[in-house]
Each structure stands twice: as C-alpha cells, then as structure tokens.
Amino acid sequence: MALKEKQIRVATITLGVVGIVLVGVILFNLLKDKFVSASNIAPKDVAISKITQTSAKVTWTTDSESQSVIEYGTSPTSLTFFAPESTKTKSHEVELNLLTPETTYYFQISTADKKFSNGGVPWTLTTLGESTISPTPPTTTVSPNPNETTTPIPTPSDSIQSTPTPSG
Template structure:
C-alpha cells in the first residue's frame, strides 16, 4: 500500500510540474506573438517631401523589418504598391512616384506579414498643385531673342587733309595756344615752347 501512495504522490508532483511548464511555455508563446506584432507596427508615420507627383512616407518600428506601402485613390481600393524596402531596418522610408498633381491618396503599410493602417482607416495625403512652367521654379535661363535688322554697310570716313598751323613755324606760342583745336594742336604748341627754350636769348 505504501507503494501505491508513493506512486500517487509522484504522479501528483509530476502533474503539477508539467502543468507549471505548460503554463510558462504557453504564456511565453502568447507574449511573443503579441510582442512581435507590436514590434513591427508602424509608429511616427509621416508624409514628407511632397511634390506635384511624389511623396515620401517614413515610419519607425520596434524591430528591424522590411516594409511596403500600398496606396490608391480610394480608401477601399489600395491597388498600387510603392517600391518595397530592400533591407531590414527599424527606420523606414518609401518614396511614391508618378502621382497626379493636386490629388488625395490613401495608403497603408505592410510589415512583418501584417497590414497596418491608421486605427481602421488608411492614412491620407494630397500632392501639391501643378506650378506654371516658368513661375516658381527658381532661376530660369532664357536665351536672348534675336530680332533681324537691316544690314548696315560701312561707309568710309572722309579723309581730312592735315591742317598746318601757320604759327607753328614761328615763336608766337600764345597765338598757337589760342588756336588749339582750330588748325593748331598740342604738338604745335609744344614745338613752339621747345624752340623758345632751345634758343638762348642774347
């Protein structure tokens, strides 16, 4: 009888130990499932660098993963997919291109095999309006407009016979000075002055 008692006690102890192990393992499995789902959940989702036809979507995750952005023109039809990330990371960035100007888009993020949105509805953004072709684009180089004109022909300048200053041969420098530009020039005046200084007075 004592043997039966020992077997019962041993089976109770083994049963309790197995029950404790099952509870611990089950708790860890459930915790890992919920933790891994929340670790890949996008946080700090931002739409940056919006232009007429592109937008950059950025977000962070608690665990390194690859992300994909699904987007479309309606919250119920997200048929387009942005360029998927090629490396696992905890900071994510996807640029959507070939968008239409002044258009509202809706998007959700796929990460870790799960789809995430903004509390049951897709995130949304609008692209910028199309700008004028020249205005608002910064400096634009414009080539000058060439307007054809009539061809001008060069006419030869009339030849002017050199005027000789009558007083240049004399020593009346004041008379030459008074006729500067009227038949006499500065060279005539300087010649006169040199003659005066070169000839000694007796």
C-alpha cells in the same frame, strides 16, 4: 505499499505539471512574435516628406521591431497599391514611387495583420503638379585669374589742346 503508491502518484503529477509548464514556455517563446500587442506596433510620428511629382517618403516609429506594408490608392476606400518594407525595424521608412503628378493619395499602414490609419481615416498626401516654369538659359561668369597680369591699354584722345595762360 500504500505509501509507495502515493509517492509514485505525487511524482507523476509533479512531472506532469512541470512538463505542461515547460511546453507552455517553449510555445510562448516560439509564438510570441505572432501575438504582438497592437500598441507595440502602432505607428507613431507618421510623417510624409520629399514629395515630388512622382514620389513621396513616409516615415514612422514603433515601440517594437516590426515589418510593415503601406497600402495606398487614389480613393480612401480602394487602397489597391502596396509598398512593403524589406526588414523588421523600429524606425520605418517607405518610398512611394511611380505616382501621378498633382494627385491625392490615401494610405494606411498594415503590420502583423493589423491595419492602422489616421484616427479611422487614411492619411493623405498630394503629389506636386507639373512644372510650368520655363528653364532659364545657362549663364557663365568669368572670374579674374590671380596669376594673370593685365597691362592697361592707352586710349587715344580726340585731341590735345593747350590753353594759353595770360601773362601779366
């Protein structure tokens, strides 16, 4: 009887350990996206392009797919506007719209409850100023039509004079 009790005890412990490992693996797979390493979602190659008077585009990449939000504002300590991405990706692109002309904006990138900046300070961009160039009037150029023939129109001269040549 003692041998059978030991076998039951070993089997129970083995099943318990296997069960705990199995639950751990399942929980890890369910929660792995919640505990993403900051280095995998840290923005790389942040670039600002297509700056106009009222908009700008911000692009960056990450090592793993993530969905981010750009937090921005006109003061580095008050980033009160938000521009979210619509999907998870490794190549990120966010358009900032409805900006004020000739204004400096500060922004940081927020991903999975982690905030990323440019070495501890927000990135900056400045929108273009109002255009002061007056518009030029439209010009029209006329090109010759290759199918059209032109006939020269003779121009009358004031007078035709003949100069007599001396004969000799």
